[in-house]
Amino acid sequence: MFKKLLATPYALFMALFVILPIIMIAVYAFTDAEGALDLIGNFQDLAKEPALGKVIKNSIIAGLSTAVICLLIGYPIAYYLTKAEFNRTGVLIGLFLVPMWVNFLLRMMSTKAVFTVLGIPMGMGTVIFGLCYEFLPFMIMPIYTTIQKIDKSFIEGANDLGATPTKAFWKITVPLSLPGVLSGLTMVIIPSITTFAVTEILSNGKLMLLGDFIYSLKAYNLNMASAISLALMILLGISMIITNRFNKDSEKGGGLW
Amino acid sequence: MEKDIKKQTTAKKENVKKESKQPAKKPVAKQAKPKQEKPKKENFIKELLKDSKKKAVEEPKSEYIIELQGLTKQYGTKTVVKNINLKIKKGEFVTFLGPSGCGKTTTLRMIAGFEIPTEGKVLFEGKDIAKLPPHKRPVNTVFQKYALFPHLNVFNNIAFGLKLKKIDVEYTKKTGEKAIKQVKLKDFLVDPATGVPDFSIADKDYYSYLEKGYVKLCKVKKTIDKITKKGKQSKTLNGYKYYINEKVRRALKIVGLSDYETRDVDSLSGGQQQRVAIARAIVNEPKVLLLDEPLGALDLKMRQEMQIELKEMHRTLGITFIYVTHDQEEALTMSDTVVVMKDGMICQEGTPIDIYNEPRTAYVADFIGESNILNGIMLDDYKVNMVGVDFDCVDAGFGQNTPVDVVIRPEDIEIKKKEKGQLSGVIQSSMFRGVHYEMVCLANGYEFTIHSTVEAPVGKEVDLYVAPENIQIMHKEHVDNTFPVKFLSNTTFDILDATYEFSPSACFENCEYDEENDILKINGEEYTLKGHEAKVKFNFYNIEMTDDEYAAPLAGNVDSMIYKGNHYLVDIKTDQGDHIYADTEYLWDKGDRVGIKIEPDKFKFVDCDFLKKETTPESVSEDKDTTKEA
Numbered sequence: 069m070f071k072k073l074l075a076t077p078y079a080l081f082m083a084l085f086v087i088l089p090i091i092m093i094a095v096y097a098f099t100d101a102e103g104a105l106d107l108i109g110n111f112q113d114l115a116k117e118p119a120l121g122k123v124i125k126n127s128i129i130a131g132l133s134t135a136v137i138c139l140l141i142g143y144p145i146a147y148y149l150t151k152a153e154f155n156r157t158g159v160l161i162g163l164f165l166v167p168m169w170v171n172f173l174l175r176m177m178s179t180k181a182v183f184t185v186l187g188i189p190m191g192m193g194t195v196i197f198g199l200c201y202e203f204l205p206f207m208i209m210p211i212y213t214t215i216q217k218i219d220k221s222f223i224e225g226a227n228d229l230g231a232t233p234t235k236a237f238w239k240i241t242v243p244l245s246l247p248g249v250l251s252g253l254t255m256v257i258i259p260s261i262t263t264f265a266v267t268e269i270l271s272n273g274k275l276m277l278l279g280d281f282i283y284s285l286k287a288y289n290l291n292m293a294s295a296i297s298l299a300l301m302i303l304l305g306i307s308m309i310i311t312n313r314f315n316k317d318s319e320k321g322g323g324l325w
Numbered sequence: 326m327e328k329d330i331k332k333q334t335t336a337k338k339e340n341v342k343k344e345s346k347q348p349a350k351k352p353v354a355k356q357a358k359p360k361q362e363k364p365k366k367e368n369f370i371k372e373l374l375k376d377s378k379k380k381a382v383e384e385p386k387s388e389y390i391i392e393l394q395g396l397t398k399q400y401g402t403k404t405v406v407k408n409i410n411l412k413i414k415k416g417e418f419v420t421f422l423g424p425s426g427c428g429k430t431t432t433l434r435m436i437a438g439f440e441i442p443t444e445g446k447v448l449f450e451g452k453d454i455a456k457l458p459p460h461k462r463p464v465n466t467v468f469q470k471y472a473l474f475p476h477l478n479v480f481n482n483i484a485f486g487l488k489l490k491k492i493d494v495e496y497t498k499k500t501g502e503k504a505i506k507q508v509k510l511k512d513f514l515v516d517p518a519t520g521v522p523d524f525s526i527a528d529k530d531y532y533s534y535l536e537k538g539y540v541k542l543c544k545v546k547k548t549i550d551k552i553t554k555k556g557k558q559s560k561t562l563n564g565y566k567y568y569i570n571e572k573v574r575r576a577l578k579i580v581g582l583s584d585y586e587t588r589d590v591d592s593l594s595g596g597q598q599q600r601v602a603i604a605r606a607i608v609n610e611p612k613v614l615l616l617d618e619p620l621g622a623l624d625l626k627m628r629q630e631m632q633i634e635l636k637e638m639h640r641t642l643g644i645t646f647i648y649v650t651h652d653q654e655e656a657l658t659m660s661d662t663v664v665v666m667k668d669g670m671i672c673q674e675g676t677p678i679d680i681y682n683e684p685r686t687a688y689v690a691d692f693i694g695e696s697n698i699l700n701g702i703m704l705d706d707y708k709v710n711m712v713g714v715d716f717d718c719v720d721a722g723f724g725q726n727t728p729v730d731v732v733i734r735p736e737d738i739e740i741k742k743k744e745k746g747q748l749s750g751v752i753q754s755s756m757f758r759g760v761h762y763e764m765v766c767l768a769n770g771y772e773f774t775i776h777s778t779v780e781a782p783v784g785k786e787v788d789l790y791v792a793p794e795n796i797q798i799m800h801k802e803h804v805d806n807t808f809p810v811k812f813l814s815n816t817t818f819d820i821l822d823a824t825y826e827f828s829p830s831a832c833f834e835n836c837e838y839d840e841e842n843d844i845l846k847i848n849g850e851e852y853t854l855k856g857h858e859a860k861v862k863f864n865f866y867n868i869e870m871t872d873d874e875y876a877a878p879l880a881g882n883v884d885s886m887i888y889k890g891n892h893y894l895v896d897i898k899t900d901q902g903d904h905i906y907a908d909t910e911y912l913w914d915k916g917d918r919v920g921i922k923i924e925p926d927k928f929k930f931v932d933c934d935f936l937k938k939e940t941t942p943e944s945v946s947e948d949k950d951t952t953k954e955a
Binding site: 219221222224225226227228229230231232233235239240243244 | 437438439458459460464465466468470472473474475476485486489490491605606609
């Protein structure tokens with residue numbers, strides 16, 4: 069009985085800061101400005117919103133390119149970090165994580181300053197650069213942990229059966245590290261399309277992603293902002309379920325989710 | 326369930342045997358007159374399956390398939406394998422046997438290619454492959470923890486090697502030079518008219534065959550019945566896939582896991598995973614199969630069953646097996662040759678019977694089977710003294726009054742009525758062990774373990790008899806401890822970075838020592854020992870082992886122990902890796918940390934070059950004899 073009591077603060081916290089906000093979002097999403105029940109009105113308004121199409125398009129472009137670039141840069145880094153000769157003391161992995169300690173806004177501001185000095189025009193390119201810079205560690209970490217968990221004897225087994233080191237990498241390491249890649253992708257795509265400060269700073273407010281869109285809506289249409297948030301949440305939930313199913317198929321790897 | 330599988334296996338093995346007995350037609354002959362034979366298209370892959378090995382069969386350049394020459398492996402300053410020389414014949418079943426850390430697995434990994442030797446050669450059919458990466462070696466390994474790929478099912482695990490396989494094809498270039506081309510199985514050429522795969526691409530460039538209308542193996546169609554999850558279905562496979570399918574099916578048949586193709590490897594039991602691991606290795610038809618403690622993770626029953634099956638596989642496949650184990654029973658049961666290893670070196674190699682009956686050292690005797698190991702003195706040829714009694718034996722050539730180790734197997738001691746044996750004793754304990762009774766008899770203060778089908782009751786006075794041919798005499802590996810020392814003063818010296826005190830008058834011959842004035846006289850000459858170097862000897866029985874490592878100048882860990890009837894001979898490994906041997910009546914555990922105490926008057930110094938020449942420092946030889954009485 070006493071043990072159950074100990075859980076009360078957590079339950080309260082969850083109720084106050086997780087469940088209640090979600091309910092509020094749902095309530096706002098399904099009511100109009102006067103508070104009357106309106107199940108589809110907000111979504112209809114959303115569909116009519118002229119800017120939304122462009123925002124979604126931008127989000128997809130920015131999110132996917134960030135994810136792909138992070139994967140292309142992050143996978144080799146994660147792979148070589150697991151090799152003892154490259155990461156004898158763990159210093160190298162530390163170096164990749166240290167930027168995370170610097171305040172995020174500060175980093176973006178200084179990146180912008182560098183771009184300005186170099187005379188590079190602000191736009192999609194700079195935004196993607198900023199997003200990659202910001203979220204690269206989130207790609208490296210899950211891939212690093214999954215690759216590290218792969219039993220060395222699998223690679224030796226593949227070599228023994230006639231696979232060159234390159235073949236063994238593609239046939240053993242890559243498939244077994246897929247769960248890590250999936251978590252990495254989720255951890256990069258979702259935050260990068262819902263962030264707003266990066267676009268604000270690195271495109272001088274010219275470019276809008278979903279995060280910026282919600283941010284801009286909240287000033288005059290809280291209901292529509294809630295509707296789009298709810299839609300995003302449901303989308304996220306579905307993608308998470310798919311990812312988890314994927315993970316279950318190959319239980320050997322361990323992602324972060 | 327297991328029994329069913331076994332029945333299947335034996336039945337199927339016979340099939341395999343029959344198939345292999347059919348003489349494989351020489352592909353060269355076929356090429357000469359392909360039109361006349363008109364083999365059916367469907368049959369060509371059968372031919373391929375029969376003779377899928379290299380077309381150019383090289384005559385073995387050496388009668389030994391694997392030869393290790395001076396093989397050494399060091400990790401940093403630690404030497405794991407020391408100068409191993411070994412020759413393995415084609416088709417032999419060789420087992421590396423030894424306790425963990427003896428270097429047996431490292432040796433195997435050097436043959437497999439996972440470790441590059443620091444020194445020495447690994448000859449495969451006379452060619453040095455020591456620096457070749459594992460994927461280029463004609464050997465396959467069954468790993469201790471199987472290492473089955475978790476993301477692939479049974480079929481794909483086994484097919485992994487086949488899909489990567491390349492075949493050496495000899496051909497003659499347009500310029501007339503001969504060359505060897507590696508051809509992927511998939512790209513193998515088949516004559517579309519006859520359906521015969523062409524193993525011998527002579528006189529023409531490989532590609533000119535393609536121009537002639539030859540097709541690649543993967544272009545040929547073949548229909549088979551396949552058991553899928555939906556039941557039996559007809560499926561059309563290309564020739565390459567059919568080939569792989571057939572090979573995998575046969576490998577699974579050999580290990581007794583037919584119809585397991587689509588199973589997930591994680592859903593298999595340990596024994597089944599083991600079988601898949603073996604199938605995955607043998608499907609590639611390696612010339613040498615390496616097995617690294619493959620049965621270690623199985624329970625006893627399963628292990629015994631797999632031992633028999635492995636032995637049977639070895640017989641039917643005719644592949645050379647190199648097996649690593651720490652289980653002496655496993656080694657004796659399965660091998661043609663057993664190689665006993667210790668500390669990275671080979672102690673003895675020979676047939677299981679030789680190793681068991683004629684162990685070369687007490688260590689081997691102790692490691693292989695049960696035995697009574699005793700200190701003895703070889704009085705003369707065919708005469709040995711042990712436990713205070715003279716015995717006849719069949720060994721000679723040890724010299725006179727030489728200290729030796731004597732090994733008597735428990736089943737070789739006969740219990741006789743009083744006054745009918747060589748020594749009398751009292752039965753201390755008796756245990757029923759299924760086939761025999763295991764009895765301990767105390768005679769002349771020594772314990773003898775006896776195996777006999779007839780029980781002697783506890784407390785009974787009996788006589789023991791050992792036939793001369795059952796007394797195995799061997800040289801002692803070590804007679805005493807000898808180490809270089811440096812004197813620090815007239816009463817202290819440094820040995821293995823530790824400082825011991827000694828009393829000079831007891832340790833030097835003809836020595837007087839004035840303690841108050843620190844004056845040392847040997848043979849009348851005065852010496853100051855400080856800074857001089859010599860060697861020190863001390864006997865096993867003069868060492869006192871203590872729990873408290875700080876109570877003694879030198880400490881070490883117990884590395885191994887041999888029971889010698891009334892005491893243990895303990896091998897203590899110091900932190901620097903030196904071995905010190907000590908007699909003790911107490912039983913210590915392997916790995917125990919112990920201090921090594923030696924009384925100041927128990928040292929003998931030899932090789933004292935600083936002494937004037939008229940003295941003979943070799944004064945300790947008579948002291949040796951007292952060793953055995955202790």
